[in-house]
Amino acid sequence: MNDSIEKFNSLKPAALAALDKEAGWSLNAAELAAAQRHFRKLGRPPTRGELETIAQTWSEHCKHKTFSGPVRFERGGKVKKYKNLFKETIVAATKTLNKSWCLSVFKDNAGVVEFGRGKKWGLAFKAETHNHPCALEPYGGAETGVGGVVRDILGVGLGAKPVLNTDFFCFGRQDSKMKLPPGALGAPRIMEGVVEGVRDYGNRMGIPTAAGGVVFDDGYMLNPLVFVGCAGLIPRDKIDKRVRPGDLIVAVGGRTGRDGIHGATFSSADIGEDSPSSAVQIGHAINEKKILDALLRARDKGLYSAVTDCGAGGFSSAIGELASDCGAVVDLDKAPLKDVSLEPWEIWVSESQERMVMSAPEKNLPALKKIFAREECELAVLGRFNNTGRLLVRFKGGPVVDLRNDFLHGGVPNFEKRAVHKPVPVSARPPAKPRRPLGRLLREILAHPNVRSRAPIVRQYDHEVQGGTVVKPFTGPAGYGPSDGAVIWPQAATRDLNDFAGFAAAHGICPSVGRIDPCQMALNACDEAMRNLLCCGADITKAAFLDNFCAASPADPKVLGDLVLAAEGCKEAALGFGAPFISGKDSFYNQSSDAKGKPYQIPLTLLISAVAPVDDVRAAVTSNFKRAGNPVYMAGVTWRGLGGSIYNELEKSGNNALGVISIEESAKLYRGLLPAFRAGLVMAAHDISDGGFAAAAAEMAFGGSLGADLSPETGYAQDGISQAELLFGESPSRILLEVDKDSELAFRSLVAGLPVERVGFVSSGHDLTLLDGAGRELLREDIAVLLECWSGGEI
Amino acid sequence: MVIEIRTKPKYAASEDAALLARMRAAGLPLTAASSARLYRIEADWRPDAYKKAAAELLADPLTDNWMVGGGKAPSGSWRAEVWLKTSVTDVVGESVSESAAGFLGVKAPKVRFGHAFYFKGAAGPGAEKAAAKALSNPLIHSFKVVKK
Numbered sequence: 001m002n003d004s005i006e007k008f009n010s011l012k013p014a015a016l017a018a019l020d021k022e023a024g025w026s027l028n029a030a031e032l033a034a035a036q037r038h039f040r041k042l043g044r045p046p047t048r049g050e051l052e053t054i055a056q057t058w059s060e061h062c063k064h065k066t067f068s069g070p071v072r073f074e075r076g077g078k079v080k081k082y083k084n085l086f087k088e089t090i091v092a093a094t095k096t097l098n099k100s101w102c103l104s105v106f107k108d109n110a111g112v113v114e115f116g117r118g119k120k121w122g123l124a125f126k127a128e129t130h131n132h133p134c135a136l137e138p139y140g141g142a143e144t145g146v147g148g149v150v151r152d153i154l155g156v157g158l159g160a161k162p163v164l165n166t167d168f169f170c171f172g173r174q175d176s177k178m179k180l181p182p183g184a185l186g187a188p189r190i191m192e193g194v195v196e197g198v199r200d201y202g203n204r205m206g207i208p209t210a211a212g213g214v215v216f217d218d219g220y221m222l223n224p225l226v227f228v229g230c231a232g233l234i235p236r237d238k239i240d241k242r243v244r245p246g247d248l249i250v251a252v253g254g255r256t257g258r259d260g261i262h263g264a265t266f267s268s269a270d271i272g273e274d275s276p277s278s279a280v281q282i283g284h285a286i287n288e289k290k291i292l293d294a295l296l297r298a299r300d301k302g303l304y305s306a307v308t309d310c311g312a313g314g315f316s317s318a319i320g321e322l323a324s325d326c327g328a329v330v331d332l333d334k335a336p337l338k339d340v341s342l343e344p345w346e347i348w349v350s351e352s353q354e355r356m357v358m359s360a361p362e363k364n365l366p367a368l369k370k371i372f373a374r375e376e377c378e379l380a381v382l383g384r385f386n387n388t389g390r391l392l393v394r395f396k397g398g399p400v401v402d403l404r405n406d407f408l409h410g411g412v413p414n415f416e417k418r419a420v421h422k423p424v425p426v427s428a429r430p431p432a433k434p435r436r437p438l439g440r441l442l443r444e445i446l447a448h449p450n451v452r453s454r455a456p457i458v459r460q461y462d463h464e465v466q467g468g469t470v471v472k473p474f475t476g477p478a479g480y481g482p483s484d485g486a487v488i489w490p491q492a493a494t495r496d497l498n499d500f501a502g503f504a505a506a507h508g509i510c511p512s513v514g515r516i517d518p519c520q521m522a523l524n525a526c527d528e529a530m531r532n533l534l535c536c537g538a539d540i541t542k543a544a545f546l547d548n549f550c551a552a553s554p555a556d557p558k559v560l561g562d563l564v565l566a567a568e569g570c571k572e573a574a575l576g577f578g579a580p581f582i583s584g585k586d587s588f589y590n591q592s593s594d595a596k597g598k599p600y601q602i603p604l605t606l607l608i609s610a611v612a613p614v615d616d617v618r619a620a621v622t623s624n625f626k627r628a629g630n631p632v633y634m635a636g637v638t639w640r641g642l643g644g645s646i647y648n649e650l651e652k653s654g655n656n657a658l659g660v661i662s663i664e665e666s667a668k669l670y671r672g673l674l675p676a677f678r679a680g681l682v683m684a685a686h687d688i689s690d691g692g693f694a695a696a697a698a699e700m701a702f703g704g705s706l707g708a709d710l711s712p713e714t715g716y717a718q719d720g721i722s723q724a725e726l727l728f729g730e731s732p733s734r735i736l737l738e739v740d741k742d743s744e745l746a747f748r749s750l751v752a753g754l755p756v757e758r759v760g761f762v763s764s765g766h767d768l769t770l771l772d773g774a775g776r777e778l779l780r781e782d783i784a785v786l787l788e789c790w791s792g793g794e795i
Numbered sequence: 796m797v798i799e800i801r802t803k804p805k806y807a808a809s810e811d812a813a814l815l816a817r818m819r820a821a822g823l824p825l826t827a828a829s830s831a832r833l834y835r836i837e838a839d840w841r842p843d844a845y846k847k848a849a850a851e852l853l854a855d856p857l858t859d860n861w862m863v864g865g866g867k868a869p870s871g872s873w874r875a876e877v878w879l880k881t882s883v884t885d886v887v888g889e890s891v892s893e894s895a896a897g898f899l900g901v902k903a904p905k906v907r908f909g910h911a912f913y914f915k916g917a918a919g920p921g922a923e924k925a926a927a928k929a930l931s932n933p934l935i936h937s938f939k940v941v942k943k
Binding site: 285 | 817820882883884885886889890929932934935
């Protein structure tokens, strides 16, 4: 390979491509040509270190070329052109909303919004994926995914204290009989490893893991999606960071080894049997905890002026990013190594975990050393930032990298990609009558992998550490009811036991809707996240979103077309709800070759993570029924359509239409309900989503160990709607609310004019009874039996 | 030297049941399964130092049994070991190395962490292959059936 690099400037395109494949850079032909032009102009061949640096910096993982690049979108004979898809959709919505409580958006490792009384704090929130590593080695991949997102929170501004980890997974069905290609791990194996990895890292770091979920779908059989998130608190005066020329480049944390080399470029490639084992990273939670403790002490003493984490691309990305507005000289021989046989370029791009890089004034070095030594955390000075506009990297004085910032960060060729939309045929005909009895159907829906209890996963996590998890993953007197989100009281960070300000975190995801209409998927996901926040009692007027897109190769115009529609849906939802996006990530190339060698793509998947303040955590709301005799209301309109529903997986309804969603109407409804929540009139709230009205009612009932007599027909619904759609349809923007019976009049007065209607009462019995509009019984099920089905027992 | 730590039988029921279920799900019709933790320690310690580390550092005296030198499969059973490959960072091994040095007041030894599995029922090359697939990832693990 060294010979090819020596001749790099004269190589033909085919030889460049061969070199790229051999080195594992994942650069495309235009990028290789741009690099070649640059070095021809310099009149010298590149070094391996320079090509590695370019590959890391220009990787999809680091540069988000697809989302931030130009796109030509073709739909129904019309063409729309985007210069920068991300800026024109998601960022545009945030700019238009221009919320004063957004303190840092799209420019740092995480988004930051205002938090708490007195405006002393910022709440940083970030979610990202670690899909490719988890497909190769689920435990290590998940561990390091958590470690990475925690470091993002440590590296936002001058460092935030993590107070919540979130997790959301998309796995293949555990009972799938699909034949796997050689080398692929089975779905149970992947799930087990991922859950253990998330558990071990979060638990060992002392960060509660809550607010998660799982989707099972065979589309993820070869490419699991592992979304990990972290929220942290940062003093408001520590949000800004600035690298100062003259500052030392200080690396802290773990030693550099061969693990994780080419992780960033690997994420720009399909997964196959020949995927590199070196892309596997191994996490060490205790080392990261040491960094956390030392870093926050150094932050509070003002010992450094900027910090970032060593993530994908290792030092090359971290130092390259910090030096992007100034310049730097780096001496790699100063880096502590696990393996002294590493080549200089390997030290530069290694993604060994648990490392952070700081920009620190030289005068503060003794104090920094003292703080990190106290935690037995290694610290090394690797060089100095300057204002040359160049990144100069040396090893024992010899050149490793000498690149100008303008080329490294601005030289990636941006070519227009083609996107097309191919609509999916939709049938809106009345659904066929269910073959099963309705009671049996409800039991099967509750036992469905996408509805049933997540206890086997959730119970492995420590969601109590730090003592601030107010709404936990399960609620109710016996802890049987599923929560819509987590409510956190971050007193471990604020150290103020008299301030009861907290925040709620929740998610929205609906890939099954995306298979029918990607724009509707985005609207539904944002709506679901917003609804979940409201159900926890959060102030949704200050909700903020994170987007995490996962897709197959964007070189496929259909994949990119779906992405365009989803991004437009995000923009529409953000503007409609007045909820800005504050950060996000994308992950492409989630595709593999199946056992027959054919491309196997994941369905386009969008996870919306959302946070909103809870002014007083003591008034947070949970989903379980609280008191017999209380009236139950349904907020929202049930629309016709069973598209994307669990019901459609069990019954052949012949209808795949999607329930209508109007963000304008949803926003009006949720804002209209807020005064009732604030007045303490809502005793319980649960969003109607997977499994529809019947499943939501069952979860509220067994969560509270109380029965209920409910009639969905008495709620607002579209004319001509069928019984199946009323009971099991998943039309969006609906919530079930238990209202304090002594305050029902006040509640009705507050929600007057909104599509909110009483659908029944909580009962002291042990049955959930669902009735038609005339009061005839449709189904009656013992809530203990429903709980058993939901918990994985006999149906 | 390998130190093996096994949960005492009276506390191991749920661990063993989970392993058995996992192996059956992988297609192995076993009748019994259990596991143990392994620590391979490369050091020039005296024999009693290994015993002290096993008894007082690595095993819980209430819930665990320990043995120095590794276990042996009883008659009618077979035993497999899964270790991280030497090129893979072993965070448990690192922690044990540091704590052993502190505990015994010696130079930090080289420690690697692994697992041993004991199976009764299905045996032979097919079963071993299925077990390897279920319990190890060839990217980072080495899997071997130990016959003594």
